Amino acid sequence: MDALTKFAPRPSGVGEMFQLLRDGRPRTRADLAQVTGQARSTIAARVDLLLASGLVAPAGEASSTGGRPPATFAFAPSAKLVLAVDLGATHARLAVTDLASTVLAEHHEEISIAAGPEAVLDRAAGLGLKLVEQAGRSSKDLVSVGVGLPGPVDHDSGRPMNPPIMPGWDGADVVTHLQGRLPVPVLVDNDVNIMALGEHRSQFPDVDHLLFVKVATGIGAGVISDGEIRRGAQGAAGDLGHIAVAGGGDAPCRCGNTGCLEALASGRALADALTSHGTPARSSADVVRLVRAGDVTASHVVREAGRTIGSVLATCVSMLNPSVIVIGGNLAEAGEHLLAGIREVVYRRSLPLATQHLRIVGSRTRGRAGVLGASAMAAEHVLSPAAIEALIP
Amino acid sequence: MDALTKFAPRPSGVGEMFQLLRDGRPRTRADLAQVTGQARSTIAARVDLLLASGLVAPAGEASSTGGRPPATFAFAPSAKLVLAVDLGATHARLAVTDLASTVLAEHHEEISIAAGPEAVLDRAAGLGLKLVEQAGRSSKDLVSVGVGLPGPVDHDSGRPMNPPIMPGWDGADVVTHLQGRLPVPVLVDNDVNIMALGEHRSQFPDVDHLLFVKVATGIGAGVISDGEIRRGAQGAAGDLGHIAVAGGGDAPCRCGNTGCLEALASGRALADALTSHGTPARSSADVVRLVRAGDVTASHVVREAGRTIGSVLATCVSMLNPSVIVIGGNLAEAGEHLLAGIREVVYRRSLPLATQHLRIVGSRTRGRAGVLGASAMAAEHVLSPAAIEALIP
Structure with missing residues (x-):
């Protein structure tokens, strides 16, 4: 007897049957018997358990070609x-x-x-x-x-x-x-991965390949590939902030390297850049405020940050071929300047096959991602x- | 009745049960009944079907605490x-x-x-x-x-x-x-994806995240994430050849852009570079031959190509956090020079969390990937x- 046999609880089959109902469409007991190939009596017992749990609820009657119409059931997410x-x-x-x-x-x-x-x-x-x-x-x-x-x-x-x-x-x-x-049960993940999942499930549930990029004090990404978050071997996938940027020069980064994406295009870096240009700013919120107030220098540095982020995302597009890139984080609230800079470089530097159906959009979840x-x-x-x-x- | 119910063939349950046997370990009918929670008679009928197909074969007797020892069965891949x-x-x-x-x-x-x-x-x-x-x-x-x-x-x-x-x-x-x-059934994919799958399944079956990079006349990659090939939205994932390289300058590429990875580090680019240095070479095979013959210039350009490829892979490591990068394609046959150049840049330019357990190795499948x-x-x-x-x- 192996470990699997020894320790796995004996499944009742209810969990597997429930998967067929997760799409929310009403089905009859006969539908479930036909799909699963299981006996009507087995199906009836499992439906009764799901009804008792509240996870499945009656969903009216199916149309009938004669006789009493059969009852239907569907997933009840509010349970x-x-x-x-x-x-x-x-x-x-x-x-x-x-x-x-x-x-x-x-x-x-x-x-x-x-x-x-x-x-x-x-x-x-x-x-x-x-x-x-x-x-x-x-x-x-x-x-x-x-x-x-x-x-x-x-x-x-x-x-x-x-x-x-x-x-x-x-x-x-x-x-x-x-x-x-x-x-x-308690599930824990880093904030950028859950933001990627939130954007995907709520806004783009039919998209299989999506990148979410958070541009705020730091810069990070969440990778959705074939519909699921990909975390990588140590959970470090999407850690874009310290990628070396083409032409990044010797801008010092808090990680000890130079020319990192965060050293050039994070909210912190832009606030520093504006301060050194004579426009005091301490945070990405300040940068956003300046852009919204019509400050030309602030708009310029945000667009240039977009281009810099775009140069890294162009490589990610070639590597992962996503359909959608969602830009979030508070610097994304600076309007179209950031997105425009990103789009300019990604569409110019990636192959047509990978970009012809690619959308690059701002977050639509209003802080709820x-x-x-x-x-x-x-x-x-x-x-x-x-x-x-x-x-x- | 929905589309699923209408068109799906009525499954016999044999296919699901077979999945439990795919690991090749011998199991008894009682083991299978316990894991699946199904009746002994159902299990016996399914085992009979699998035995008749040849996909499952007798695998001796289990040890017994008394009485006649029960027969075991296992997946028979040679069927x-x-x-x-x-x-x-x-x-x-x-x-x-x-x-x-x-x-x-x-x-x-x-x-x-x-x-x-x-x-x-x-x-x-x-x-x-x-x-x-x-x-x-x-x-x-x-x-x-x-x-x-x-x-x-x-x-x-x-x-x-x-x-x-x-x-x-x-x-x-x-x-x-x-x-x-x-x-x-006929399954088709591009050559780099199947090479990635071949390296993974034959050499690194327990690794969840692997990149395979083919360096030959062109340059391309296959992405294995959570154990499966990730093809992206249009099947273009892994198309590394036309990524813009940091410091790539204005080297013209056949794609029309400049500074692409292929324009700098492919077998074709290295052959051209050697030719212009006065050492005629027409193909990546010529480059490999020169390196093996001890040509110092050839070794130098191959190592430099490794560094250039490494600068792109550093970004891929940050994005995907693989455990293993396998370098294949005929330029990888030039010995350690290519790998050394790649390692030098990847380990310097990626974050410690992503590189501390990362292996960068040459292909081990001798052309059979x-x-x-x-x-x-x-x-x-x-x-x-x-x-x-x-x-x-």
């Missing part, structure tokens, strides 16, 4: 809740959503991530329970939690790995700590076949 | 054959393998791809049938064909798309043409649950 937590260096955004990532209650506040994991996560758990109440639901309906953190995360263990801007968080056991307050992605990550986890088995009473 | 066809501009390499990509018979010859699809594919089909015979097997054992072509391919339809070096092949219906001679990948692509296709159903008598 259960997930808590989505998007943590940045200085902000927390939380949402309680249903299993289709529909936001039922949400909250935003300023925090300091440097307060450490215990304080920040206890606060998040407490706020989460309040949001559940605010949505008029019971904490028993909560089935999972998704968390985004502003640094590298080992997705399998949920632990931050040497995060540069999260003092006190290195190796913290985020999952166990949250489960002390919220005893459900993170919570929508954390919600999708948490909901998708509990809707897998094995997890459904665990949800069935 | 069926696939034909692997690796076509280049001037070569054809064919192999007949079993379903585990063990080569049973193979053939290599010079061809001209410009002879067009009918002549080349008819020749390949004829050679394939001869190889089946040579392996002492019947053509009835052949269950699929995998083909690699030296140009962009639409993997879903198997048709070449505007291939630059394959006159007469644009849009050719490779699948239907081959099926006229070999009436089995293409046929091994074509074989794996074809075998994996017929071992999927739906395809197994079709193979069962």
Whole structure:
């Protein structure tokens, strides 16, 4: 007997059958029997379990060619809740959503991530329970939690790995700590990956290949390929900030190298550049404010930053051939200048086959990409076949 | 009734059960009943079907705590054959393998791809049938064909798309043409993708993230992420040859741009560079010959080409965080100079998190990467649950 045989729980088949209903379309017991090739009695027993769990609900009657029309059933995403937590260096955004990532209650506040994991996560758990109440639901309906953190995360263990801007968080056991307050599965990823997932699931669900690029104090990307986040061997995929830029010269970067993308095109770099041009700016928010106020120098440096980012993205386009690149992060709020610079270089420097159907667009989620992605990550986890088995009473 | 219900064949469950046996480990009927949660009678019937097909064979008896020891069964990859066809501009390499990509018979010859699809594919089909015979097997054992072509391919339809070096092949219906001679599923992909798959499946099966880079007359890559080839939206992923190189200057490229990777570091570019240095060379084979003969200038230009390729791969490492980069193509046969140049730049220019466990190695498949990948692509296709159903008598 091997490990698989010895330790795997004996599946009831309910989890697999539920996958057929995840698309939300109503089906009859006969439809399910035909697709699965299983006996009507088996199907009926599994449908009863799913109905009892609330994950599947009656969806009216099918049309009939005679006799009593058969009842149909469909996935009912509102049956259960997930808590989505998007943590940045200085902000927390939380949402309680249903299993289709529909936001039922949400909250935003300023925090300091440097307060450490215990304080920040206890606060998040407490706020989460309040949001559940605010949505008029019971904490028993909560089935999972998704968390985004502003640094590298080992997705399998949920632990931050040497995060540069999260003092006190290195190796913290985020999952166990949250489960002390919220005893459900907890999924953790870095903020850029969950933003990529949020943009994908909410805005481009039919696109198989998407890059999300966050341009803010730093620069990072999330890679969606064949519909899923690709994290790479150490979870470091998408780490664009320290790529050497063609013609980047000797601009010093905080990483110790020179000519890195972040040293040239991040919000921090642009604020420094504007300050040295005699227009004081301390942050990417200041840069955005100046561009919106019509400052010509600010518009110029933002467009040039777009070109620089475009020179790196041109390589990514050749390597990954995405259909959509979404530009987010607060520097993307500086209007069309950033996008125009990026488009100019990507369309000029990538092969026609890779760019003829490529769209480069600004984020459409109005700051919600993170919570929508954390919600999708948490909901998708509990809707897998094995997890459904665990949800069935 | 929806499309899925209407058109999907009624599965017998044999295909799903077979997946549990694909790892090759012997299991008893009781093991299978426990893992699947299905009735012993159902399991017994499915095992009988798989035994009759030859895809599963008796594998001895399990140990027993008393009474008659139960019989075990395992996947028998030698039951069926696939034909692997690796076509280049001037070569054809064919192999007949079993379903585990063990080569049973193979053939290599010079061809001209410009002879067009009918002549080349008819020749390949004829050679394939001869190889089946040579392996002492019947053509009835052949269950699929995998083909690699030296140009962009639409993997879903198997048709070449505007291939630059394959006159007469644009849009050719490779699948239907081959099926006229070999009436089995035919899978087609570009040569670099199948080389990546061949290296991965044969040399690095436990690695989830691998890049394969072919450095020959041109330069291209295949991306394996989470264990599978990622082709991108138009199948153009890995098209590295025309990425703009940092400091690439105005070296003209055949694509019309300047400073492309191929214009600086391909076999063609190096041969031109050596010729202009007074050492006549016409091809990457000439460059390799000169390096092996101890020509200092040739060694120097190859190492410099490695650095240039490394500058592009550093970006790919940041974006994809692979564990292994395999360098293939005939310029990789120039010994350590190419690899040394690549390593020098990648390890210097990528972040420690992405490089601390990264291996950069030469191809280990001795020219067989293409046929091994074509074989794996074809075998994996017929071992999927739906395809197994079709193979069962």
